[in-house]
Amino acid sequence: MSHPTPTAPAETGERRHFLAWVSSFALAGSAIISALANFVFLKPRATYGAPSRFSIGRPDAFPSGARIAIEQRRICVAREGNQVAVISTTCTHLGCIIGVADTGFACPCHGSRYDQDGNVTAGPAPSPLPWYQVKLAPNGDLEVDTNIQIKPGTYLNI
Amino acid sequence: MKLPLAIASLVVFAVHGVVFYDQFFHKWERYQTAYFDQVRTQTKSDAERNEMNGRSPRIEQIIVTSFGDSRVDRCTTCHIASDDPRFAGHAQPLKTHPYLKELGDVQRNGVWERRHKFNDFGCTVCHEGQGRGLSEHYAHGEDHYWPEPLLGYVTQEPWRKDLLPGLKGKEYMQAACAQCHSEENFAQTPVLNRGRQLFFESNCYGCHRIEGMSDGVLGPELSEAGKKFKIDYLTESIVDPRAGMASSFMPKFNLSPADVKALVIFLKSRRGVNLTETSLSVFRSRLHDAASVSDTKPVAPGAADVVARGKQLVEDRACAACHKIGDKDGGIAPDLSFEALMKDNEWLVDHFKNPRGRMPDSIMPAFKFAVADFEAMTAYLATLKTPPALGAPADTYKALCARCHGDKGDGAGPVALYIDPSPRDLTKVAFMNSKPRDRFVASIQKGVHGTSMPAWEKVLNEQQIQALLDHVESTFVKEKRRELKARKVPEKNPVASAKDSIARGEQTFLARCTGCHGRKADGKGPNSLDMLPHPRNLRNHPFVASLSDQRLLESILYGVQGTAMPPWVDYGLSQREAGDLVNYIRSLTQASARPQLRAGR
Numbered sequence A: 001m002s003h004p005t006p007t008a009p010a011e012t013g014e015r016r017h018f019l020a021w022v023s024s025f026a027l028a029g030s031a032i033i034s035a036l037a038n039f040v041f042l043k044p045r046a047t048y049g050a051p052s053r054f055s056i057g058r059p060d061a062f063p064s065g066a067r068i069a070i071e072q073r074r075i076c077v078a079r080e081g082n083q084v085a086v087i088s089t090t091c092t093h094l095g096c097i098i099g100v101a102d103t104g105f106a107c108p109c110h111g112s113r114y115d116q117d118g119n120v121t122a123g124p125a126p127s128p129l130p131w132y133q134v135k136l137a138p139n140g141d142l143e144v145d146t147n148i149q150i151k152p153g154t155y156l157n158i
Numbered sequence B: 001m002k003l004p005l006a007i008a009s010l011v012v013f014a015v016h017g018v019v020f021y022d023q024f025f026h027k028w029e030r031y032q033t034a035y036f037d038q039v040r041t042q043t044k045s046d047a048e049r050n051e052m053n054g055r056s057p058r059i060e061q062i063i064v065t066s067f068g069d070s071r072v073d074r075c076t077t078c079h080i081a082s083d084d085p086r087f088a089g090h091a092q093p094l095k096t097h098p099y100l101k102e103l104g105d106v107q108r109n110g111v112w113e114r115r116h117k118f119n120d121f122g123c124t125v126c127h128e129g130q131g132r133g134l135s136e137h138y139a140h141g142e143d144h145y146w147p148e149p150l151l152g153y154v155t156q157e158p159w160r161k162d163l164l165p166g167l168k169g170k171e172y173m174q175a176a177c178a179q180c181h182s183e184e185n186f187a188q189t190p191v192l193n194r195g196r197q198l199f200f201e202s203n204c205y206g207c208h209r210i211e212g213m214s215d216g217v218l219g220p221e222l223s224e225a226g227k228k229f230k231i232d233y234l235t236e237s238i239v240d241p242r243a244g245m246a247s248s249f250m251p252k253f254n255l256s257p258a259d260v261k262a263l264v265i266f267l268k269s270r271r272g273v274n275l276t277e278t279s280l281s282v283f284r285s286r287l288h289d290a291a292s293v294s295d296t297k298p299v300a301p302g303a304a305d306v307v308a309r310g311k312q313l314v315e316d317r318a319c320a321a322c323h324k325i326g327d328k329d330g331g332i333a334p335d336l337s338f339e340a341l342m343k344d345n346e347w348l349v350d351h352f353k354n355p356r357g358r359m360p361d362s363i364m365p366a367f368k369f370a371v372a373d374f375e376a377m378t379a380y381l382a383t384l385k386t387p388p389a390l391g392a393p394a395d396t397y398k399a400l401c402a403r404c405h406g407d408k409g410d411g412a413g414p415v416a417l418y419i420d421p422s423p424r425d426l427t428k429v430a431f432m433n434s435k436p437r438d439r440f441v442a443s444i445q446k447g448v449h450g451t452s453m454p455a456w457e458k459v460l461n462e463q464q465i466q467a468l469l470d471h472v473e474s475t476f477v478k479e480k481r482r483e484l485k486a487r488k489v490p491e492k493n494p495v496a497s498a499k500d501s502i503a504r505g506e507q508t509f510l511a512r513c514t515g516c517h518g519r520k521a522d523g524k525g526p527n528s529l530d531m532l533p534h535p536r537n538l539r540n541h542p543f544v545a546s547l548s549d550q551r552l553l554e555s556i557l558y559g560v561q562g563t564a565m566p567p568w569v570d571y572g573l574s575q576r577e578a579g580d581l582v583n584y585i586r587s588l589t590q591a592s593a594r595p596q597l598r599a600g601r
Helices: A008-040 B002-024 B027-042 B046-054 B170-177 B190-201 B231-239 B257-268 B279-295 B303-316 B345-353 B371-381 B393-405 B437-446 B462-477 B499-512 B541-546 B549-558 B575-593
Strands: A053-055 A067-070 A075-080 A083-088 A099-101 A104-106 A113-115 A120-122 A131-136 A142-150 B062-064 B071-073 B106-108 B111-113
Touching (some): A008 B002, A067 A099, A075 A142, B170 B190, B170 B257, B190 B257, B303 B371, B393 B462, B499 B575, B549 B575
Antiparallel strands (some): A067 A075, A075 A083, A099 A104, A113 A120, A131 A142, B062 B071
16 A cells, blocks of 8 residues: 555554554453353343242231141241241251141151241251241231241241 | 444444343333332331342242143232332332222221232233233233233234224223133123123124033134134124125124123133133033033923013024114114015024025024924014005115115115125116016015015015016116017926936036036136126025026026126027036035035035
């Protein structure tokens, strides 16, 4: 390439540099965005398991002193006076659904037994039953979140 | 070279950026953030404020397993405040779902409680739409290929702008209610109940089958219409039956828009399943139904109340949905107001049992009533003997003839569309002037067998008929009658009917006639669609049997003026060949009159 004027080579050089910069910036940007996008896909946004937060109806449905197991949700709702708590009914040993017994909970699979507060009293279970967070939703229903475990013995006052 | 590269790479970068933004920054995240913010500012409890601080947007979903296939409803991802009563006054999507007494919601101590909890029922059980969708377009079912758009809110195919206003409204959701509340008169679904009533009132059940309700065979089965069709299609099919399929012979019923809507809602509720029923309970109810049908045998009524019973039946079975009886007029089928003057009882019973026996091209459904019912209905119709009051010939024409032949005499009366063979076009001068007047008098007096033209001799006397014909000639034909040329046609078929004559006739028929009359001689040949009047159905037994040899031969040899039938004598057809054809045509109807050959209907 030959240019008639002496100033031309410098100008074209600058322009070329600028364009090269723009191209590399844009291509590198696209590459980075694509790479980042891949990371976002690592974790699913939603799964089809049972939802972790759900409502279990009005507090009136659980009379004082009742310990009512909701088998589908694998929880037991315990109410004492104005206090409500939700205890898991999944055995900490191998995951069987445990039943509500007079003394607390009893697992039908390997004979683990728990007391009223979910502490292990017999059998192979390695740890006490977790308590789940329960709160009063704005519409007046009790709402349980099985993702949040709370300290055993913590009740919700209604 | 560098400039295009730079531009191309910028474009790639922009596209990447847009895709990235579109995929990872969602509208629903903004809605949820707005919800959290509003709750934070409104709430008085610190605990809730803290909780809202800790929450970040995520996909909310309800998994419903109790109603048919398991559903995943993510509607609450955007409509996150749907169960939060504090948001009643907000705009969508952050709006509380209304509490409605019709839904069974109750108010206790000032607090509403839902009958259908979203936790158990989800959203799409009632609203339909695409539960998994996370953008408005997909979730609301606006996508053309999604079979269940949001009921009453989204219409997918606005190809008929005139129908659009009728396709929206909360009433459409009653179709979803009926998926569980299938009892006949469920008080909370009044529009649906009206639609069910209309299905019987308008005699839809005569042609359409819905399992457990009706057994019609003429029209498509509708047991699962709600699953197959969207409301826009259903509405169009009722309002304008020929819009979807030009060859449909479904009558255009004269329903009000509100009735159309009710009928559509009823049809939309037909899905073939009840979400609360198990296959066992369906089986049990069928056993019960079968038992109850055999229990209620029709009681043979005593002779005294047969007429009353027939009247009741004619009213209950909605004959007037198509026919005219007195002041009720369905606008589709002939007038029955003085039926006893035109038809005898034998004809009527035969016609009830098999409408196509006496009129092979009738569209009247073969209703499966008990024979005793048919006889009662016949007994009632036999009492309709009051002749109509008649005035001047023009008024007579209006009162008796215009329903089929049309006000203008062009054979396009309001019911002509549903009558086959079509009513004669009285304005066709060539036809009207080529036939002797005696023939018209005979047609009016005795009727035309195998067609909808009844015998008027008990209604009109000779003078009235002559006056009527004068009126037709002066008003519709308008041309002076010319002297008819005498044609040499033998009175009797010169060729004796024999096997070889029929075989020769068949060969001639296949060679010369099938283009219009069709290979089956049913008048539906490939050319027939363009012809008016349509070519004759030569398998119409009552019609062919009523014709003399002479008339058949004349029509074949010298054609029928004013129609597409040419004079075959001009094309070298000999009288002997025409005789063979007559024998062949007569052999067809004799064969089709035999009962075992009727099975094909």
